[in-house]
Amino acid sequence: MNSIIYFYGLFFIGSFVYSKPFDKATCGYDSCHPVDPNKLNVHLVPHSHDDVGWLKTVDQYFYGRNISYQRAGVQYIIDSVVHALEEDPKRRFIQVETAFFWQWWKKQDEETRSTVRHLVNSGQLEIIGGAWSMNDEAAVNYQSVIDQFTLGLRTINDTLGECGRPKIGWQIDPFGHTREMASIFAQLGYDGVLFARLDYRDVNERQKGLNTELIWKGNPDLGETSDLFTSLIYRFYDAPATFCWDVLCGDEPIVEDEESPAYNVERRVNQFHDYILKQKVNYKTPNILITMGGDFTYQAAPMYYKNLDKLIKGFKRFKGDTINMIYSTPSCYIKAVNDYARSHNLDFERKTDDFIPYASDQHTYWTGYYTSRPNSKRFERQGNNLLQVTKQLVAFEKTNKKDFNGDITKLKEIMGIMQHHDAITGTEKQHVADDYVRLLTEAFKQAENNIDEIIYDLLQKDFSINKEKDNTKVHLQTCLLSNITHCExxxxxxxxxxxxxPLSRSVSHYVRLPVNSTKFEITGSGGELLDYQVLPSIDTFKYVQGIKPSLYDLVFYAKDLPPFGLKYxxxxRLSVNVNKPNLIQPESGKYRLGDAESGFAINPSTGLLNSVTLNGETVPVKQQFMFYRGANGTNENAEKRASGAYIFRPAKDFPNAELIGDKAEVKVYTGDLVDEVHEKINDWVKQIIRIYKEENYIEFDWLVGPIEYRDKLGVEVVSRFITDLNSDNTFYTDTNGRGLIKRVRDYRPTFNYTNEEPVSGNYYPITSRIVLKDKERNLELAVLNDRAQGGSSLHNGELELMVHRRLINDDKFGVAEVLDEKEFGRGVTVRGQHQLVLGTSGKNAAAQQHDIAQRKLLAPWVFVGAASSQDHSLENFEKYFKFEFAGLTRSLPENVQILTLETWEDNSLLLRLEHLFESNEDPKLSEPVTVDLEGILSLYKITSIRETTLAGNQWLEENRRLDWNSKTRHSGRTLINNLPDDLKITLSPQQIRTFIIGVESNTI
Structure with missing residues (x-):
């Protein structure tokens, strides 16, 4: 590589990874109020927890509208806090949700912005967390989490500069915490994370054993680079009882005038002191953190701060010999703990598993939200799919000196909002869920504004633009309603x-589109005519208003789609005047589909699945739709807790799942591309089981709803797979779509598990796959899903995934609405897919699971456009355009993918590489791999490369993290990886590396 170009590129791109210093900065650990080594240091952390949608929409929360649901206005909070911080430099506040901060910042004048920058640079206003929203940890996919941190942290960099860069994760409200999330925080370069929700038994044992703070090993394959200091907040995140002084609270203020009959300073100090002593005994160091705030507090910040000032002053007067009470932040608290731990050779527990599932008492497992609002969960996953597609296409379009980044800004922002712990979870009010759908739908449309122009620019044979050529283009868009068989x-x-x-390797894909005809001619590259198959749709969807559903699915095989590329x-449509639809009629008595290597068999007497054959292995498999009757409840008493949006709890008198139907009406269709069995279980459960001829999995395309209540109890539907595998009470679930975690039924590795709720207590979030392993037979069976769902293995050899829920009562955790979604005047219907994979452990099982999981998360995206004009003829298209474009010149290895490619600044791209496999998963694919990026981009030459932390907001070599190893004495450690040798990048198992690459356009 030319060294002049290389160093020039590094100099140039440095200007937008490092943020401009707006004034002299004394932020970070240097800005912390001093602690006293001879006293108990009480760190008061003023904060406001501001949900990006829950009881109100995002917009309503920001502006303070719709007070009948909640008195909350974020714009007033930030306004009020800024003014209160200006009054006294000792005061502190933390800002968490970048979505709200950005909405506020855009409306401020330059004088106010300058004031905020000064508060940040002085350490008074500290950004904590810093993502677009405080994301859920169970139902989210890691790619979307990384994206929303990238968006949030870049926004902070651009507005507040280096001092705005967060050091600490703040996950105080998500309902359980995952190992992969800890790994993400570590790779972001953070020094620690604080959270509040974990199993009630775990809390009790940790407090007794002084293990409320620990070192969490977020990914066993990444060594110390994924270690994260973790602190459990004492007694949730609200202020101590009677010590909230916000307009929302009404607690007794502190009266310091000794001549007033209301004087109460000493009494209030003693009350708070009693609380401090109770908290102190649960922590190892002479530092405790007390959260002073709550949901949407500080709308009148002077009230709160005036009383906090008096409280601090009162402690100095009455308890100053033993207590050092200070305004603080999570960063300052963790730094104080670190200093003490290192000076006293203090060790912390090491944790390697996760804090999932969350139980707040013996009958209250927060495992229902793993499935709640399944259509929203699927829509979010589609949003991520389209976002990666459009980011890549926009990046390639810059070679034509066009910038369509504005088209995808809205999609980036709403996808950040969708990760919120009351969005993707399905635990918001219905009108809020509807607003999320509105926002995401609008973002889809905006992202596709110029998608056809980009595609045709990439396909054009030359750059000569003329009217005739423009007329040949058609308007391409996504058929979002194809799941209900509609596409105009x-x-x-x-x-x-x-x-x-959107994958960085070549893949093939079966395209399915709704049609009303049966005869077609499909032309691909070089004039090739493609085979196709037409099959009946799963349902008529006659109840859907405003559209005309189609009768059939058109299926064809898009073979060898190039990496980061497209085919056209x-x-x-040929004459419809044919005698019969071109459908393959079922062969009488044929209930075995596929071939000897890949296929399945249907029980002829029941019409249900009987066995599966994949990779030459045959295993008896039954698949049944079943349901739990959801517990009813009318109050917050644990034994009377209802199954609701958050909670999954089978009714006491009906603890086990029941069959929805033991037989199915069956129609069998076979053909050259796909074999299918269409099953009707009852009026509201249908399914297609299919095997594609060029695939090695069984697909279950199911349609459930509207759910019918049973005996005035809610209904929670599961798809259960029953095999003869000996799984030894053990199963495996993904962690946010990445590695697998071992689960043992009725067991927790870090505390004594009690089994009051044997079903919901064994449920876990499945965001990608759930796996059974038979070690004696060396077999693995996995079921992969297309959205987050709850799942479990309740008996040996069985798996189940919850696909839909319709309930009778609210579970009394604040949303104050029953989870009973409706559309078109009836209960909501849900359509989804599962893929079943069977293979040999250590030979092909893991590789196939990863392959399918990738192709589900980042599926080939199908754009369709009506070619109504004669200008749109095949002959005209062939004259001006190619049928294929490849963004990469070659496929990357099977165990590597480009997780992210997007525009960053002029002449630069953000590139994120990922090793997909865990160590010991596969004999070959689990090895470290080196990728040579030289010449990899077809339209660009890479002129420079420099590594950053995971979110791209800091150069990697500049990141220094606190060291928790008491045996070493250096002040910090870096996340440093091996520097690139030219453009050769080495990845170890599970490693993700992020780079800013300088590029210049190649000649097309």
Missing amino acids: ASNSKRFSIAVYN YHVE
Whole structure:
């Protein structure tokens, strides 16, 4: 590589990773109020927990509208806090949700912005967390979490500079905590995380054993780089009882005038002191953190701060010999703990598992939200899929000197909001869920504003623009309603299809589109005519208003889609005057589909699945739809807790799942591309089981709803798979779509588990896959899903995934609404897919699971456009355009993917590489791998490369983290990786590396 270009590139791109110093900074640990080694240091942390949607919409929360649901206005909070901080430099406050901060910042004048920068640079206003929202940890996928941190932290960099860069994670409200989330915080370069919700038994044992603070090993494959100091907040995140002085509270203020009959300083100090002593005995160091705030507090910040000032002053007067009470932040608290631990050779417990599931008492497991609002969960996953597609396409379009970044800004922002712990979880009010859908739908449309222009620019044969050529283009868009068999474009006489592959390796994909005809001519590259198959749709969807559902699915095989590339197809509908639809009729008595290597068998007497054959291995497998009757409850008493949006709890008198139907009406369809069995279980449960001829998995395409209540009890539907595998009470679940965690039924590795709720207590979040292993037979069976769901293995050889919920009562955790979604005047219907994989452990099982999981998370995206004009003829298209574009010149190895490629600044891109496999998962693919990026981008030459922390907001070599190893004495350690040798990047198992690359356009 040319060294002049290389160093020039590093100099240039440095200007937008490092943020501009706005004034002299004394932020960070240097800005902390001093602690006293001879006293108990009480760190008061003023904060406001501001949900990005819950009881009110995001907009309503920001502006303070709709007070009938909640008196909350974030704009007033930030306004009020800024003024209160200006009054006294000793005061501190933490800002967490960047979505709200950005909405506020855009409305401020430069004088106010300058004031805020000064408060940040002095350490008074500290950014904690810093993501677009405080994300959930159970139902989210790691790619979306990384994206929303990247968005939030870049916004903070651009507005507040280096002092705005967070050091600490603040996950005080999510309902359980995952190992992968800890790993993400560590890779972001953070020094620790604080949270509040974990199993009630775990809390008790940790407090007794002084293990309320620990070192969490977020990823066993990444060594110390994924270690994260973790502190459990004492007694949740609200202020101590009677010590909230916000307009929302009404607690007794502190009266310091000794001549007043209301004088109460000493009494109030003693009350607070009693609380301090109770908290102190649970922590190892002479430092405790007390949260002074709560949900949407500090709307009148002077009230709160005036009383806090008096409290601090009172402690100095009456308890100053033993207590040092100070305004503080999570960063300052953790630094104080670190200093003490290192000076006293203090050790902390090491943790390698997770804090999932969360139980707040013996009958209250927060495992229902793993499935709640399943359609929203699927829509969010589609949003991530489209976001990666459009980010890549926009990045490639910059070679044509066009910038469509504005088109995808809204999608980035709403995807950040969707990760919120009351959004993706499904635990918000219905009108808020509807607003999330509105925002995401609008973002989809905006992201596709210029997508056809980008695609045609990438496909054009030359750069000569003329009117005739422009007329040849069609308007391409996503058929978002294809799941209910509606797509206007694919029912045109002539239409175009562009299939984009967002993976960094070549893949093939079966395209399915709703149609009302049965005869077509599909033309691909080089004039090739493609085979196709037409099959009946799963349902007529007659109840859906405002659209005309199609009768059939058109299926064809898009073979060898190039990495980060697309293929184009031209479709002509032929004459519909045929005697019969071009459907393969079922062969009488044929209930075995596929072939000897890959297929399945249906029990002819029941119409249900009987066995599965994959990779030459045959295993008896039954698949049944079952349901739990959800517990009813009318109050917050644990034994009368209802199953609700948060909580899954089967009714006491009906503890086990019941069959929805033991037989199915069956129709069998076979063909050259796919074999299918269409099952009707009852009026509200249907399913297609299929095997594609070029795939090695069984697909279950299910349709559930509207759910019918049973005996005035809620209904929670599961799909259960029953095999003869000996799983030894053990199963494995993914952690946020990445590695697997071992689960043992009725067991927790870090505390004594009690089994009052044997079903919900064994439920875990499944965001990608759930796996059974038979060690004696060396077999693995996995079921993969297309959205977050709750799942478990309640008996040996069995797996189940919860697919839908409709309930009778609220579970009394604040949302104050029953989870009973409706649409078109009836209960909501849900459609989804599961893929079943069977293989040999250590040979092909893990590789196939990763392959399918990747192709589900980042599926080839299908754009369709009606080609109604004669200008849109095949001949005209072939004259001006190619049928294929490849963004990468070659596929990356099977165990590596480009997790992110997006524009960053002029002449630069953000590139994120990931090793997909865990160590010991696969004999070959679990090895470290080196990727040579030289010449990898077809439209760009890489001129420089420099590594950053995970979110791209800090150069990696500049990140220094606190060291928790008492045997070493250096002041900090870095996340340093091996520096690139030219453009050769080495990845170890599970490693993610992020780079800013300088690029210049190649000649097309």
